Amino acid sequence: MSIELNYEIANNASDFIFNIHAAHTAQQTPSAESLEIQPPTLPVIYPDPVSGTRYMRLKIEPGPLRIRYAATVDITHHVEPPERIGEVAVAHLPAAVLPFLYPSRYCQSDRLRRHATREFGGLPQGYQRVQAIQDWVRRRTTFLSGSSNGSTSAIDTLTEQVGVCRDFAHLMIAMCRALNIPARFVTGIDYGADPAMGPTDFHAYVEAFLGDRWYLFDPTGVSPPMGLVRIGTGRDAADVSFATMFGEVRSCAPLISIAAVDDPDNGHLLPRYCEDALSSMSAAHSMACVRQRTDGTGIEA
Numbered sequence: 001m002s003i004e005l006n007y008e009i010a011n012n013a014s015d016f017i018f019n020i021h022a023a024h025t026a027q028q029t030p031s032a033e034s035l036e037i038q039p040p041t042l043p044v045i046y047p048d049p050v051s052g053t054r055y056m057r058l059k060i061e062p063g064p065l066r067i068r069y070a071a072t073v074d075i076t077h078h079v080e081p082p083e084r085i086g087e088v089a090v091a092h093l094p095a096a097v098l099p100f101l102y103p104s105r106y107c108q109s110d111r112l113r114r115h116a117t118r119e120f121g122g123l124p125q126g127y128q129r130v131q132a133i134q135d136w137v138r139r140r141t142t143f144l145s146g147s148s149n150g151s152t153s154a155i156d157t158l159t160e161q162v163g164v165c166r167d168f169a170h171l172m173i174a175m176c177r178a179l180n181i182p183a184r185f186v187t188g189i190d191y192g193a194d195p196a197m198g199p200t201d202f203h204a205y206v207e208a209f210l211g212d213r214w215y216l217f218d219p220t221g222v223s224p225p226m227g228l229v230r231i232g233t234g235r236d237a238a239d240v241s242f243a244t245m246f247g248e249v250r251s252c253a254p255l256i257s258i259a260a261v262d263d264p265d266n267g268h269l270l271p272r273y274c275e276d277a278l279s280s281m282s283a284a285h286s287m288a289c290v291r292q293r294t295d296g297t298g299i300e301a
Contacts, residue, residue, distance in 0.1 A: 002070040004255040014247025025052035033071040051233040078279040085127035100182040104235040109177035116178035137219040166204040168219040182209040191227030227271030
């Protein structure tokens with residue numbers, strides 16, 4: 001994977017906080033990383049110890065700024081039959097999961113409880129119910145570039161029935177939380193999307209906590225979940241912006257590329273659709289002992 005960002009800074013020095021590094025977790029390992037910054041600047045990089053999200057802070061004088069990050073990423077997936085995965089009572093949830101039960105800026109789950117109960121309250125609890133929420137969001141929402149903005153919330157998407165990946169994710173997260181299912185927002189890059197959709201871009205998807213770990217869901221359905229590379233993890237998009245700028249800055253569209261490694265002899269398989277549930281991260285480091293290496297997917301620049 002590779003990400004290139006270009007900016008023009010006017011008048012005064014500006015501060016930036018970037019979230020573009022592949023997350024480093026027990027089940028996703030970036031290797032052969034490179035980072036180029038022009039003009040040459042020493043960045044400050046600090047990781048979140050729970051999610052593995054890595055933030056980069058810069059202060060840049062007026063003029064052009066170019067950043068290029070590239071990495072090869074090895075992802076280990078836990079694979080589980082959906083029928084074996086249940087929901088977890090609130091009383092038994094790990095402490096690190098609890099923040100993802102609450103309403104957040106873009107996911108007003110408290111205002112959707114009646115709607116969620118009407119749509120999904122009668123379904124058997126477990127992975128299949130979360131999958132039903134995913135499929136419901138996918139059926140009723142049309143993917144349309146430019147159809148939303150930075151203020152569009154889950155309720156807006158429910159009403160307008162149109163959006164981009166972050167809107168699909170916010171609506172699914174809000175519906176899950178309304179049913180007391182912990183759900184969180186993940187940013188990354190996806191491999192396997194239809195080229196007709198345009199150039200590769202940042203992608204947003206969902207993780208729901210079921211059984212003993214977080215499971216992957218992509219309500220857009222644009223690529224196989226096995227091809228998702230994690231960058232940031234948060235309650236909603238407000239937590240994981242790929243770039244936050246403090247100053248007068250003009251930006252260009254990101255230039256992003258991704259390719260998959262097809263090397264079965266070394267455990268790297270091309271991402272593919274499958275019927276099983278997939279997880280690429282446990283709820284917290286304390287749950288690392290329950291991981292299983294059942295499938296390897298390599299992603300490289």
